[in-house]
Amino acid sequence: MGHTLDRIMQHADEIRAEGAVGDTLMRLPDNSAKRLRESGVIRMFQPKEYGGQEAHPREFAETVMAIGKLDGATGWVAGIVGVHPWELTFFDARAQEEIWGEDGDMWMASPYAPMGVAVPVDGGYVLNGRWAFSSGTDHCGWIMIGAAVGDKDGNRTDQVLHVLLPRSDYDIDPDSWDVIGLRGTGSKDLIVTDAFIPDYRTIDADIVLSGNGWRHAGRDETLYKFPFSYIFPLGITSSLIGMTEGALACYIAAQKERVQVTGVPIKEDPYVLFAISEAAAEIESARVTLLETVDRFWDKTDRGDEISFEERAVGRRTQISSAWRAVRAMDEIFARAGGAAVHRKTPMQRFWRDAHVGLTHAIHVPGMIYHSAALTQLGGDPQGAYRAMI
Template sequence: MSEVAKPGEVLNRIEQYADELRAEGVEGDRLMRLSDTSAKRLREAGVMRMFQPKEYGGQEAHPREFAETVMAIGALDGATGWVSGIVGVHPWELAFFDPRAQEEVWGEDPEMWMASPYAPMGVARPVDGGYILNGRWSFSSGTDHCGWVMIGAAIGDSDGKPLSPPQALHVVLPRSDYEIDAESWNVVGLRGTGSKDLIVRDAFIPDYRTIAADKVQDGRAPKEAGRDETLYHFPFSCIFPLGITSSLIGIAEGALACNIAAQRERVTVYGLPIKDDPYVMFAIGDAAAEIAASRAAILDTVDRFWDMTEKGQEVTFEQRAVGRRTQTAAAWRAVRAVDEIFARSGGGALQLATPLQRFWRDAHAGLQHAIHVPGSIFHASALTQMGGEPQGVHRAMI
């Protein structure tokens, strides 16, 4: 096990591995999963233990530090940043589970990673002492390097049919209880995330390896678990999207850096140095400002919510809805900025040998995540600010 990092040390370690992680991104894109070297460097840096409880060798880091670290990784390689942002959040939730579950996952190996997803794509049928789980889950990022998985499940009746109205659990399973469909991930962007399908057939899940999804989302879970650390009372609807959107902003920063490096000596077919083209210079400056604004907006929300949580103040539904609006808008703003600079990078940017095209592909793939869908979030934030009460889907993930 690597030494527990002090504040700032994880990011420093990542910077030491920068050239290697940047180069390994090409291999990950080819393999359609993180390379073994990239996964090793993330373990050595301690990225996935930033939100892990201290009693299991974790850092219990400030979410801002986690976000800045994920952004830095995303700027080196989009897929590596994406996996860091998603897998890195799971220890935060495992801290609410029964101590027996935490001991099973981290007792022998504090470096253990957990994959996801949270969407209730399977059904948990109640039996004595727990549940029997069946289903298929898509988009399990980083799953090839994980020994456990934390996934969502709909609670079923005795016949295995989902209850109505629906009730959802988050459940934890060891690698021996699920199958990875190796052929299920063949995509245009974020290829290196290896976000493959998982299949579970008649796996027994003991009660202590389950938690009610609504208790995680509404903040009851940490209270019932007896957690008094500020980190674990931070709103789920901020911390879960944080890793995903931070990686996307990092991808945009990586694209901008590639663009600037390529444009320094570029000359148009008419012999004009790009540095003398005022339209391209404006586009680069505008894109840089938009990406910086996206970064600042995300970090400002994190800081405000942290300060409120630390003071024991409630982060209200309206504040959470506005926070989600800010986070979603930041993602779209950053990707639009990437489009502006990519469109002005010339035909050379299309070459697969250049990293810019991979950042461009990864940025658009990242925008496809459900956490970046703006419709219901913008609706909920506006309605709440007008004194309304959003219902149904408009309350989801807020």
């Protein structure tokens, strides 16, 4: 992590400043993308044979948090795009060579939601559909997206694939991303029309979601045995916690010399001082609990022990609660930041907007995960949708 994070921090001031540019462009600025590429953060989960680091997930999480603390959108793109090399490792070797063979820094965008239909044909599938929320997609040369397998009439079946397409096989809708937060992520819509996908550029989603990707691919590294249900959300939640750390840093910097309308300096207001400590402790607790689960899962995986459904459910509960905990803490200090914090020229309001939009991502919805974690601990056996993403 050291070298990757060091390379990022060399450009910390520029990444902070370009956050405002990305907020206006509604995509990651070219310079920010260039710095991410040069830092190696997107190669942290990439296999070593293609120039990757095969890094510990904790190192990845801490690096993404640090980037999110500089700029929320840049951290978000690093966290999402950075997970895709982990899954590509499970695809056919021909697909890996096609994407990384000539350019080890090739980026892939998503999403995994099966918003389109892939109809079987000789040698592969023909894909059609429209996918929303493709973060960082303007800077990616490939996409890794979910697709429902269609029957001969094009109707959806229950089988879901993850498929790979080069930039020449899809369009990006430039007008599909106009939002209140995470604007700089450029999470635009993708449109695919009658694209042929050879079999080797597909993988059954169940292989990945079940945690058997490493067996399918014949890998034995600890990194690739790690549960998908914790790897995939990790980059997203890490970037979100980084955003709240960025908001806290902005708040503290702004309050040092601030005098309230009552004439009382902030440094002499015991209520504000309490709020600062309370928020800082909550954000730090969110960070630590997320990373503790990563370390525990890694150690258990490295020993060759299985991580049970209950452990995974509780781990997902911890990941979700960390996100909500950090955002609630950020809200407490934003509400005490004074009128200056709402000006668009100040970065604190952007962290606040970005974090709240980040909390709306599907992996941060607590309902079914909390239900499943509690039910399992009570001796129950969640089924169907209640086992999804665990």
